Amino acid sequence: MLFYIKLAWRNMFRNKRRTIIASIAIAIGLAALILSMAVMRGMETNMIKSATASFLGEAQIHNKKFREAQEVEETIRNLDRVTADLKKEDIVEEFTLRTISMGMVSSPANVNAVLLVGIEPGTEKFLSQIDDAVAEGRGDYFKADNSRDIVIGSKLAEVLEVELGDRVVVTVAQAKTGDLSQEMFRVSGIYRFDIKEMDSGMAFIRLKKAQAMLGIGDGVHQIAIKFKDIQTASLKEIPFWETYSTGGNEAVSWITLLPQMKVVFDMTAITIGMMVIILGAVVIFGIINTLFMSLYERMFEFAVMRAVGTRPSGMRKLVILEAGALGVISIILGLILGLVLTLIMTKTGIDYRGIEFAGTTMHEMLYPEMHILDFILFPIGVMIFTLVVGIYPAWFAGRMKIADALRKSL
Amino acid sequence: MDKQNNHIIVTEDIKKNYKDNGVEVPAVRGVSLEIARGEFSAIVGPSGSGKTTFLNIISGLDTPSAGKVWLRGQLLSEMTGKDLSDFRRDHIGFIFQAYNLIPVLTVEENVEYIMLLQGVPKVERHERVMAILRDVGLEEYAGRLPSKLSGGQQQRVAIARAMVSGPDLILADEPTANLDSKTGAELLEMMRELNIKTGMTFLFSTHDTMIMERARRVITLKDGIIDSDEVKG
Numbered sequence: 001m002l003f004y005i006k007l008a009w010r011n012m013f014r015n016k017r018r019t020i021i022a023s024i025a026i027a028i029g030l031a032a033l034i035l036s037m038a039v040m041r042g043m044e045t046n047m048i049k050s051a052t053a054s055f056l057g058e059a060q061i062h063n064k065k066f067r068e069a070q071e072v073e074e075t076i077r078n079l080d081r082v083t084a085d086l087k088k089e090d091i092v093e094e095f096t097l098r099t100i101s102m103g104m105v106s107s108p109a110n111v112n113a114v115l116l117v118g119i120e121p122g123t124e125k126f127l128s129q130i131d132d133a134v135a136e137g138r139g140d141y142f143k144a145d146n147s148r149d150i151v152i153g154s155k156l157a158e159v160l161e162v163e164l165g166d167r168v169v170v171t172v173a174q175a176k177t178g179d180l181s182q183e184m185f186r187v188s189g190i191y192r193f194d195i196k197e198m199d200s201g202m203a204f205i206r207l208k209k210a211q212a213m214l215g216i217g218d219g220v221h222q223i224a225i226k227f228k229d230i231q232t233a234s235l236k237e238i239p240f241w242e243t244y245s246t247g248g249n250e251a252v253s254w255i256t257l258l259p260q261m262k263v264v265f266d267m268t269a270i271t272i273g274m275m276v277i278i279l280g281a282v283v284i285f286g287i288i289n290t291l292f293m294s295l296y297e298r299m300f301e302f303a304v305m306r307a308v309g310t311r312p313s314g315m316r317k318l319v320i321l322e323a324g325a326l327g328v329i330s331i332i333l334g335l336i337l338g339l340v341l342t343l344i345m346t347k348t349g350i351d352y353r354g355i356e357f358a359g360t361t362m363h364e365m366l367y368p369e370m371h372i373l374d375f376i377l378f379p380i381g382v383m384i385f386t387l388v389v390g391i392y393p394a395w396f397a398g399r400m401k402i403a404d405a406l407r408k409s410l
Numbered sequence: 411m412d413k414q415n416n417h418i419i420v421t422e423d424i425k426k427n428y429k430d431n432g433v434e435v436p437a438v439r440g441v442s443l444e445i446a447r448g449e450f451s452a453i454v455g456p457s458g459s460g461k462t463t464f465l466n467i468i469s470g471l472d473t474p475s476a477g478k479v480w481l482r483g484q485l486l487s488e489m490t491g492k493d494l495s496d497f498r499r500d501h502i503g504f505i506f507q508a509y510n511l512i513p514v515l516t517v518e519e520n521v522e523y524i525m526l527l528q529g530v531p532k533v534e535r536h537e538r539v540m541a542i543l544r545d546v547g548l549e550e551y552a553g554r555l556p557s558k559l560s561g562g563q564q565q566r567v568a569i570a571r572a573m574v575s576g577p578d579l580i581l582a583d584e585p586t587a588n589l590d591s592k593t594g595a596e597l598l599e600m601m602r603e604l605n606i607k608t609g610m611t612f613l614f615s616t617h618d619t620m621i622m623e624r625a626r627r628v629i630t631l632k633d634g635i636i637d638s639d640e641v642k643g
Contacts, residue, residue, distance in 0.1 A: 003526055007514065301510065301513075309524055309527050312492070401472075403472035
């Protein structure tokens with residue numbers, strides 16, 4: 001076996017130019033896979049961040065009935081115990097309490113339906129980007145200690161034709177009775193997320209005020225949670241979900257809250273799969289072409305080897321090992337190329353800020369994320385692929401007719 | 411049966427037809443022949459007379475359309491492809507017109523290749539390779555690649571490769587065709603000496619009058635049949 005390995009390795013360097021060209025083609029395929037995977041991973045992280053950091057949070061806890069019916073009386077059960085437990089969770093970085101209700105905001109000029117959100121400004125700023133989205137010069141994010149402050153979106157301000165300091169009236173239906181509750185607020189901040197639904201259809205007031213208007217006492221409808229690791233929300237197997245999905249409550253991740261995002265990620269996985277197939281086809285033809293050219297050039301030599309007693313299995317072994325040698329060279333080149341390209345891009349980043357994708361506007365630079373497994377699994381895949389592709393030329397070499405190949409000689 | 415056992419090669423009415431554009435063309439038209447052990451013989455004839463086809467058939471590299479071949483008393487048609495490979499490896503040495511050494515292997519590695527297939531231990535391989543290289547005058551060239559040798563030297567390596575495992579039969583196709591007459595004569599002398607020394611059977615396929623002069627038996631093929639069979643005294 002060692003002899004065949006030595007022979008295969010040396011044979012690969014008989015035509016250095018051809019071997020190098022074929023290796024570079026395969027290496028580019030491997031490097032492209034590594035880089036694409038890192039970019040996709042970075043994009044996924046960005047999309048999760050953009051989707052969850054704006055307002056959603058990476059996970060939420062509700063009363064089980066609330067998410068379906070949006071009834072304001074369906075507040076979270078055992079709130080004190082739930083919040084106490086959340087404070088003890090190692091995986092949780094921050095959480096905030098919210099009320100969620102439909103309401104009307106009216107100004108002297110117009111009236112508009114909104115999702116009225118009661119928030120605790122102190123903790124909300126860790127979970128959402130409302131404070132960042134309040135554009136400079138357009139107000140403050142609940143800076144003053146005034147319970148009648150309201151922060152609205154820029155599109156809503158346009159519809160209502162209001163500016164900072166203007167007064168608006170908020171109307172909501174109270175829990176249980178359905179009686180209307182009206183309060184006057186002062187526009188203290190105008191935010192711009194560049195997400196149409198948020199800029200035109202949401203308004204934020206203080207939690208205590210919202211609870212009072214809705215008549216739900218100290219109840220809240222939602223606890224938004226941020227984990228220490230952004231990937232935690234994707235882990236279905238962690239006990240967190242079960243722990244907080246008891247007593248009439250439910251804990252769900254952004255994957256459940258934003259099913260369309262999951263579809264996007266699934267599509268991304270399909271795209272990667274298609275890319276693997278296309279690159280695989282390039283690799284297949286590269287290897288087959290190289291091996292067959294090398295084989296046809298050496299028909300005499302192969303026939304001589306067969307004539308002097310090499311078994312067909314020996315010839316097959318030699319060709320498979322030559323494919324393996326090509327794979328080794330290609331993988332070394334591909335790993336170096338993939339590492340260098342990905343490292344450069346992790347430093348420079350890709351600027352696609354402002355681009356809206358699947359309903360999410362990207363706010364941050366995209367930085368590819370390398371993963372050690374990419375540098376193990378992809379090369380193993382390429383090697384297996386190379387060896388499998390080598391089977392056909394190897395089979396061809398094993399069944400060659402010696403006399404035909406030698407016809408010009410013996 | 412005695413005939414097959416007493417001779418290294420026995421052929422019985424060998425025929426071989428090739429298809430050329432759908433038309434059957436006879437290359438060998440019924441050759442029956444016996445070659446005794448230790449012979450130093452030549453098959454001669456003009457191009458297209460069927461020499462090469464006949465050699466391919468008796469070495470198991472090609473199959474006859476009709477007829478039988480016995481090598482060392484074994485009927486080739488009863489052997490599987492793997493058996494034939496092993497049989498050639500253990501009992502037949504080949505010398506080709508164009509040397510056909512493996513270019514990426516050194517002289518020593520080329521010569522030891524067949525022993526490696528036979529599973530001969532490394533130390534023994536090395537000893538036998540160096541001994542045969544000494545016999546052919548190339549001991550100092552053991553570490554060189556074939557491309558660094560002259561044509562004559564490469565053919566010496568090919569002879570060493572053919573003989574190193576001690577086969578019963580050496581088949582040589584135009585072994586002197588690519589060599590100058592002086593080198594060719596030297597190699598023929600060397601092969602004759604090895605034939606006498608080891609008792610190996612040599613069978614040449616050739617046009618070369620130098621080989622015809624030195625061969626102890628000259629079998630002439632013409633149009634696929636034996637035209638004459640001359641044994642020298």
